Amino acid sequence: MTKRIKIYNGRLITPYRLIERGTVLIENGLIKAVEDGDVPFEAEEVIDARGNYVSPGFIDLHVHGGGGADFMDGNVDAFLQVAKTHARYGTTSLVPTTLTSENEDLLETFRIYEEANAKNTHGAQFLGLHLEGPYFAMSQRGAQDPRYIRDPKPEEYREILETYGRLIARWSAAPELPGAMDFALCLKSHGVLPAIAHSDAVYEDVIKAFEHGYTLATHLYSGMSGVTRRNAYRYAGVIESAFLIDEMDVEVIADGIHLPAPFLKLIYKIKGSEHIALVTDAMRGAGMPEGDSILGGLRNGLKVVIEGGVAKLPDRASFAGSVATTDRLIRSMVNLADVPLIEAVRMLTVNPARIMGVSQQKGSLQKGKDADIVIFDDHISVVNTIVNGRIVYG
Numbered sequence: 001m002t003k004r005i006k007i008y009n010g011r012l013i014t015p016y017r018l019i020e021r022g023t024v025l026i027e028n029g030l031i032k033a034v035e036d037g038d039v040p041f042e043a044e045e046v047i048d049a050r051g052n053y054v055s056p057g058f059i060d061l062h063v064h065g066g067g068g069a070d071f072m073d074g075n076v077d078a079f080l081q082v083a084k085t086h087a088r089y090g091t092t093s094l095v096p097t098t099l100t101s102e103n104e105d106l107l108e109t110f111r112i113y114e115e116a117n118a119k120n121t122h123g124a125q126f127l128g129l130h131l132e133g134p135y136f137a138m139s140q141r142g143a144q145d146p147r148y149i150r151d152p153k154p155e156e157y158r159e160i161l162e163t164y165g166r167l168i169a170r171w172s173a174a175p176e177l178p179g180a181m182d183f184a185l186c187l188k189s190h191g192v193l194p195a196i197a198h199s200d201a202v203y204e205d206v207i208k209a210f211e212h213g214y215t216l217a218t219h220l221y222s223g224m225s226g227v228t229r230r231n232a233y234r235y236a237g238v239i240e241s242a243f244l245i246d247e248m249d250v251e252v253i254a255d256g257i258h259l260p261a262p263f264l265k266l267i268y269k270i271k272g273s274e275h276i277a278l279v280t281d282a283m284r285g286a287g288m289p290e291g292d293s294i295l296g297g298l299r300n301g302l303k304v305v306i307e308g309g310v311a312k313l314p315d316r317a318s319f320a321g322s323v324a325t326t327d328r329l330i331r332s333m334v335n336l337a338d339v340p341l342i343e344a345v346r347m348l349t350v351n352p353a354r355i356m357g358v359s360q361q362k363g364s365l366q367k368g369k370d371a372d373i374v375i376f377d378d379h380i381s382v383v384n385t386i387v388n389g390r391i392v393y394g
Helices: 076-087 103-119 154-167 180-189 203-211 238-244 261-271 326-335 341-346 350-355
Strands: 004-013 018-027 030-036 045-048 053-056 058-063 091-096 129-132 168-173 193-196 228-230 233-235 249-253 276-279 291-295 302-307 310-312 319-322 373-376 382-387 390-393
Touching: 004 341, 004 373, 053 341, 058 076, 058 129, 058 276, 058 326, 058 350, 076 091, 076 103, 076 390, 091 129, 091 382, 103 129, 103 154, 154 168, 154 180, 168 180, 180 193, 180 203, 193 203, 203 238, 238 261, 249 261, 261 276, 261 326, 276 326, 276 350, 302 319, 326 341
Parallel strands: 004 045, 004 053, 058 091, 129 168, 168 193, 249 276
Antiparallel strands: 004 018, 018 030, 053 373, 228 233, 291 302, 302 310, 310 319, 373 382, 382 390
16 A cells, blocks of 8 residues: 555644644555644645544454444354444454354354454454453353353363464453463463453452453453452452552443443542553444344344343343444543543553554554544544555545
């Protein structure tokens, strides 16, 4: 790609400041320059940002689907549909996430991911797979299918990592399970990030897990223990542990429903803007009308209902993933949690890039980085999405 694109007359969000009127130059899919004022760069395509915000592209660490498709559907078109759908809302990179399932479905997902990744030119980029399960606490399974939940099996995960480890970016598990520490060390040896999820752990489990590499808490508050009593004694759960361990990163489903305003404010007050990553945890209903839907693959997924801006199990006893998009996450943090816009954007750009180890290429408007850019207005409605210098929306 040799086309040069100039974006001017925009409010540029950098990691350090807001440039009230600036210019970005894109060349060969990379950011060539970020300057104050309207710089007269020559370019084949010129975009007038019209005073809107020009931001790094949003990075979603945890997403299952969108646009009526799910990564467990078993076909390439589903992957491409999800990527295209979320790009409309400012996502330029995402981590496709699986659900606890039969091993055949998981192995099929690996094969499809490779093919889809090669064909994905008109949507958000893939940063590697996120395996959510099957090594979870049954008591914290939420909408995860109980038929497949089990303790870590070395012969199972080692074979997966040796064969497909290059495709896996992160793997979520409950660290209190037998063998979970050895599992984490094996993940790290293959360059995979261990994360805590669907767990009944107490502080003593979590601090040990953190030392073994579980440095990220998956969807904080959802599917994890809080303070509990055991024989009259109180124990801190995963939630309190994530707050106590300053260096632990936390995911936040900031749709305003999974976590209403007081929780968003509390997390921000304790963790600050540097250790929060906003995620959609979106299922296939994201970007779709409300009504009946399916969580997971079409073949073996769970029936759910989408109402009131969230997916629920049919008996309404539990949420079943969100239908959020990344623009909605920013709006929630700004409007509900009173977080400054620049800090909210950081939680969807700089932080997830660091967590996933891609901060040298992505996450900020800086010369030499990938030209992943989103332009949005004062209402945080997306006007343009650019991925690797290619305009994919707007």
